[in-house]
Amino acid sequence: MSAFPVQSPPSSSSTKSSAWSPFYAALSPFTSTYNRFSQWRSDLALPSPGSIENLQKEVKSTHLTNFIFDGARADLTKTLSANPAFQVTHSFSLASQTAPSSYNFGAVFANEQVFMQGGVDHEGSVNCRFNRGWSANNVTKMQAQLSSQAGHNMIQLEHDYTGRDYNINAKAINPSPADFSGIYVGSYLQSLTRNLALGFETMCQRPTPEMTEIATSYVAKLTSTDKSWIATALLQQPGILQATYWQKLSEKVEVAADLQVIAASTRRDAVATLGAKWDLRMSTFRAQLDSTGKVSALLEQRFAPTFAFIIGGEIDHFKNAAKIGVGVMIESSTLTPEEMGMPVPPQPPSYP
Amino acid sequence: MPSEETKESLIKVVEVGRTILHYGWIPLIIYVGYTRSTPQPSLIKLISPLA
Numbered sequence: 001m002s003a004f005p006v007q008s009p010p011s012s013s014s015t016k017s018s019a020w021s022p023f024y025a026a027l028s029p030f031t032s033t034y035n036r037f038s039q040w041r042s043d044l045a046l047p048s049p050g051s052i053e054n055l056q057k058e059v060k061s062t063h064l065t066n067f068i069f070d071g072a073r074a075d076l077t078k079t080l081s082a083n084p085a086f087q088v089t090h091s092f093s094l095a096s097q098t099a100p101s102s103y104n105f106g107a108v109f110a111n112e113q114v115f116m117q118g119g120v121d122h123e124g125s126v127n128c129r130f131n132r133g134w135s136a137n138n139v140t141k142m143q144a145q146l147s148s149q150a151g152h153n154m155i156q157l158e159h160d161y162t163g164r165d166y167n168i169n170a171k172a173i174n175p176s177p178a179d180f181s182g183i184y185v186g187s188y189l190q191s192l193t194r195n196l197a198l199g200f201e202t203m204c205q206r207p208t209p210e211m212t213e214i215a216t217s218y219v220a221k222l223t224s225t226d227k228s229w230i231a232t233a234l235l236q237q238p239g240i241l242q243a244t245y246w247q248k249l250s251e252k253v254e255v256a257a258d259l260q261v262i263a264a265s266t267r268r269d270a271v272a273t274l275g276a277k278w279d280l281r282m283s284t285f286r287a288q289l290d291s292t293g294k295v296s297a298l299l300e301q302r303f304a305p306t307f308a309f310i311i312g313g314e315i316d317h318f319k320n321a322a323k324i325g326v327g328v329m330i331e332s333s334t335l336t337p338e339e340m341g342m343p344v345p346p347q348p349p350s351y352p
Numbered sequence: 353m354p355s356e357e358t359k360e361s362l363i364k365v366v367e368v369g370r371t372i373l374h375y376g377w378i379p380l381i382i383y384v385g386y387t388r389s390t391p392q393p394s395l396i397k398l399i400s401p402l403a
Binding site for chain 1: 358359360362363366370373374377378380381382384385386388389390391393397398
């Protein structure tokens with residue numbers, strides 16, 4: 001005896017289609033318009049614009065701001081499995097002028113759908129990253145920073161959808177299910193022509209349930225047809241403009257420029273940064289010059305596939321200050337070269 | 353709008369979840385990585401920086 005009476009599928013579908021056909025007929029002008037519109041849109045063959053988060057990705061990887069460090073550091077990476085990827089990292093950093101000595105243990109696990117990354121330092125602070133790809137276009141991300149001190153915790157939930165010629169992203173930072181306080185960000189980027197993409201990002205800040213602040217920033221991205229140069233502009237609410245330009249000069253040389261202008265009523269300021277990156281066979285060299293008088297350079301030299309040496313320095317001419325950093329990266333594996341699927345060169349772990 | 357008790361229990365649940373994530377995230381990655389890797393590594397190689 002069945003608790004749920006089940007209709008036989010063929011009869012139900014046939015009655016359904018006959019009952020619904022007048023509705024379909026009535027809707028046909030709309031559906032045909034929609035079909036024509038989507039056909040016309042796919043005929044345009046607009047490229048995917050990337051995401052707003054990755055708007056300045058090329059510039060950031062060319063400039064050395066995210067790579068430079070001072071003091072000494074050592075990273076010991078151990079690859080335990082290649083597919084699925086499983087890696088543990090022990091990193092030590094000491095003698096920095098700005099930060100105290102620290103030890104960090106990190107672990108990464110990744111397969112086709114899931115990416116998990118975690119790090120814990122000697123004080124017990126944990127950072128987490130979790131990405132889950134539902135399909136090629138849908139990714140849900142979670143990021144968290146957890147420490148034993150109250151007020152230093154951050155959790156961010158994010159969903160990213162990439163369409164054929166657009167990208168939608170929604171984020172919630174420290175959302176509270178009780179009173180809906182927190183920061184919520186939504187962004188949309190759309191390709192308008194083969195070269196131009198426009199978008200916006202709206203941020204809604206609710207520090208308390210009574211207070212809501214909404215700010216919108218606007219984004220434009222211009223890409224050359226052969227993708228050899230990219231220009232972006234980002235306009236934020238209280239008069240902040242950030243413009244960047246990146247160009248690949250040859251297979252090995254990339255240059256990038258960045259201009260940040262603040263023209264608020266209380267503060268007027270501008271900083272320009274010029275940088276270049278050389279990718280050589282066994283090394284990467286980055287050099288950078290900015291309008292605050294800082295000159296910096298960073299060399300990453302790989303002596304063997306498992307051993308890399310990094311040296312970087314920065315001189316601040318206006319403040320008469322300097323800093324220097326040296327580091328080693330040692331990579332080992334418990335796998336034989338055949339198990340690792342050689343000849344894949346080991347990737348250096350990237351530390352922002 | 354939820355009542356005060358619901359709010360308090362929600363906040364408590366979030367706090368417990370946060371603590372579980374804080375202490376359980378690294379062990380979880382190591383467990384998942386250790387059980388899914390091919391070939392399975394030995395535990396000492398997993399933890400020690402020198403082995």
